[in-house]
Each structure stands twice: as C-alpha cells, then as structure tokens.
Amino acid sequence: MRTKKNLLHAGLLILRIGIGVSIFFHGLPKITGGVETWTAIGGTMSNFGINFAPSFWGFMAAFAESVGGLLFALGLLFRPATILLVGVMAVALATHFFAGDNFLKYGHALDLLIVFVAAFFTGPGKYSLDYKLFPRMV
Numbered sequence: 001m002r003t004k005k006n007l008l009h010a011g012l013l014i015l016r017i018g019i020g021v022s023i024f025f026h027g028l029p030k031i032t033g034g035v036e037t038w039t040a041i042g043g044t045m046s047n048f049g050i051n052f053a054p055s056f057w058g059f060m061a062a063f064a065e066s067v068g069g070l071l072f073a074l075g076l077l078f079r080p081a082t083i084l085l086v087g088v089m090a091v092a093l094a095t096h097f098f099a100g101d102n103f104l105k106y107g108h109a110l111d112l113l114i115v116f117v118a119a120f121f122t123g124p125g126k127y128s129l130d131y132k133l134f135p136r137m138v
Contacts, residue, residue, distance in 0.1 A: 012125030013075075019115055020073025023085065027065025030058075038062060044091065047098045064088045072119070075128020078138075082120040089113035 030037055035055050042058030050057070064084035071081035089112045096106035123138050124130050131138045 009125040009127050013127040016075055017073050020069045023065050024069030027062055027069055030062035031066040044095045047095055061088050075124030075130050078124040078130050079120055082116045085116045089116060
C-alpha cells in the first residue's frame with residue numbers, strides 16, 4: 001500500500017513539474033512583452049463584454065501563466081495558482097469558441113483546463129512545498 005501512495009505522489013510531482021514548467025514558458029514571452037502585448041491579450045475580454053483595462057487583464061493572464069506555472073511546478077500556493085490557471089484556460093477556450101476555431105485550435109486550452117481543475121481537487125501531493133510548509137492544508 002505504501003508503494004502505491006508513493007507512486008501516486010511521484011506521479012503528481014511529474015505532472016506538476018512538466019505542466020508547470022511548460023505553462024511558465026508559455027507565459028514568459030507574455031509577461032516580458034510589456035504593455036503592448038498585455039493590451040492585445042487583454043483585448044479578448046471584450047468577448048465577455050469587458051471592454052475596460054485590457055492591459056490589466058492581459059497582465060493578469062501573463063502573470064497567471066508565468067508565475068502560476070512556477071507555483072504549480074513547485075507545489076507552492078498550489079490551489080490559488082490552479083484557480084488562476086483555470087480562469088486563463090477558461091477564457092482561452094471561450095475565445096477560441098467565439099472565433100469559431102476547430103478542435104485543433106481549442107484542444108490545448110481544453111486539455112489544460114481539465115488538468116488544472118483535476119489538480120485543484122487532487123492537491124499538489126506530498127512532494128511539494130505546500131506539503132512541507134503547510135502540511136495541514138494539503
């Protein structure tokens with residue numbers, strides 16, 4: 001039984017590091033792109049009738065992907081990070097739908113949305129900073 005639990009936590013570690021680092025590198029050019037990039041990204045909020053402060057919304061998306069990706073990989077502030085990442089993927093998915101894109105375009109956002117929702121419920125596992133720092137909360 002102990003071996004199965006260790007394998008479960010090892011699997012969560014691999015998932016966290018793989019997806020977290022990948023999403024970090026996906027967000028890195030966005031966070032370093034500056035106001036022009038943030039404004040272009042945040043402009044997608046108009047699909048939801050939100051037409052104010054596009055640079056703020058774009059910055060928040062870039063922050064969620066870059067910083068949230070690192071937090072996800074480390075298992076630090078894991079559930080708040082997953083909430084941010086779920087939000088970004090939900091907006092990305094909806095934006096692809098509004099554009100009439102096919103599955104090849106929106107599939108990535110859908111896959112990551114599923115991963116982040118599932119990760120919220122499973123937690124970061126015992127090989128995480130949250131487990132080391134806040135064991136009662138994990």
